[in-house]
Amino acid sequence: MRPWSVQLSGRFEEHVFQSEVLKGNPLGDPSARPLWVYLPPGYDAESERRYPTVYQIQGMTGQLDMWRNRMAFRKNFPELVDELFAQKEAPPCIVVWVDCWTSYGGSQFLDSPGTGAYHTYLCDEVVPWIDAHYRTLARREHRGIAGKSSGGYGAMITPMLRPDLWGGLATHAGDALFETCYLLEFPASVRALRDQYDGSFDRFWESFRSRPALTRESDMPLLNDWCMAACYSADEDGTVHLPYDLRTGELRPDIWERWLRWDPVRMVVRHAEALRSLKAIYIDAGRRDQFYLDLGAEAFRRELEKIGVTDIFFELFDGTHSAIEYRYPLSLKYLAERLSPR
Incomplete structure (x- = not known):
């Protein structure tokens, strides 16, 4: 061809x-x-x-x-x-x-x-x-x-x-x-936030938008976590809630349940x-x-x-x-x- x-x-x-x-x-x-x-x-x-x-x-x-x-x-x-x-x-x-x-x-x-x-x-x-x-x-x-x-x-x-x-x-x-396709990647995301962005998604976004996208191994997992949270667990005012603690990865059951309702x-x-x-x-x-x-x-x-x-x-x-x-x-x-x- x-x-x-x-x-x-x-x-x-x-x-x-x-x-x-x-x-x-x-x-x-x-x-x-x-x-x-x-x-x-x-x-x-x-x-x-x-x-x-x-x-x-x-x-x-x-x-x-x-x-x-x-x-x-x-x-x-x-x-x-x-x-x-x-x-x-x-x-x-x-x-x-x-x-x-x-x-x-x-x-x-x-x-x-x-x-x-x-x-x-x-x-x-x-x-x-x-x-x-x-x-x-x-x-x-x-x-x-x-x-x-x-x-x-x-x-x-x-x-x-x-x-x-x-x-x-x-x-x-x-x-x-969702427990098999999303949950398993949360610990790696928490480590990346800790080691590269001082535990802050704001700092991740500042970095992501200041350089060629997807040039770090952690970019896609972090991008995916935030995007899914914006779709599944955002408040009416647009506030986005992650289903895990950003420092430890401990699951937040109330937010995770909001995700599961969309599974x-x-x-x-x-x-x-x-x-x-x-x-x-x-x-x-x-x-x-x-x-x-x-x-x-x-x-x-x-x-x-x-x-x-x-x-x-x-x-x-x-x-x-x-x-x-x-x-x-x-x-x-x-x-x-x-x-x-x-």
């Missing part, structure tokens, strides 16, 4: 979406966001046909234009999407790429006083706009959402919170079972009816995932089975958390097949 962009069989339309709900967000992040829409081959020729939609959301630190990044000798995800539909390996659908980046690295696709109204942005601004401007099948049973890591988390929780909008989900190594594994029982109504659930993760998200995937599957949801695609494959873009067309194909009219 050529190590540069290829001629697509479908096409992309790139927009700048002017959000109302993101105006004045707590971090001062842009309210105008890029929005990509992929139209499959034949969309322009078949002027009456309507299509299911699959929304793609990104992981922690993801920005929309990063979808076009490529690894050596491999196609990027937009190219893989086009190949899937050009070769007619899946029923055609419209694919929508949504940007929910924040200057903390992400939003977990939630509404939070610590970051902004990103759940509302996705569900109540972007979805209606797409349905108004494209020939979608504008019903929940024809609309799905997919992502990896924090995007996989968003894909799990968004249909639980808004079953009126979503009929399917696909999660690749989504954040789940997809624990959310299942509270949203059982919504999950039982979905037409498609796809779950996978690498068996060697560095953040143990394979354990979260298994725990999520087991909780779904407890509420009677057994029609699930589930796979633990040989891989890690990294470089798994080749898995994304598998979930897209699954969603396209399940969400297309029969």
Whole structure:
């Protein structure tokens, strides 16, 4: 393959979406966001046909234009999407790429006083706009959402919170079972705060913003801890609370409990009816995932089975958390097949 962009069989339309709900967000992040829409081959020729939609959301630190990044000798995800539909390996659908980046690295696709109204942005601004401007099948049973890591988390929780909008989900190594994916890194974060920043997140942020980002080994764990706290345990005035003592790492049970309420594994029982109504659930993760998200995937599957949801695609494959873009067309194909009219 050529190590540069290829001629697509479908096409992309790139927009700048002017959000109302993101105006004045707590971090001062842009309210105008890029929005990509992929139209499959034949969309322009078949002027009456309507299509299911699959929304793609990104992981922690993801920005929309990063979808076009490529690894050596491999196609990027937009190219893989086009190949899937050009070769007619899946029923055609419209694919929508949504940007929910924040200057903390992400939003977990939630509404939070610590970051902004990103759940509302996705569900109540972007979805209606797409349905108004494209020939979608504008019903929940024809609309799905997919992502990896924090995007996989968003894909799990968004249909639980808004079953009126979503009929399917696909999660690749989504954040789940918080005691295995988050808790284990807290001691290393506390040591880094002690040894490099005198126990202060303020000093961490001063350093982080004064040099090339992610140039210290501790940057990503500290960034992740703060971002998750801003999403899961911020007060109404925006005050962010960490779930551990910054000097000792001792767990703060009241704050940790606020995090656990947002754990997809624990959310299942509270949203059982919504999950039982979905037409498609796809779950996978690498068996060697560095953040143990394979354990979260298994725990999520087991909780779904407890509420009677057994029609699930589930796979633990040989891989890690990294470089798994080749898995994304598998979930897209699954969603396209399940969400297309029969």
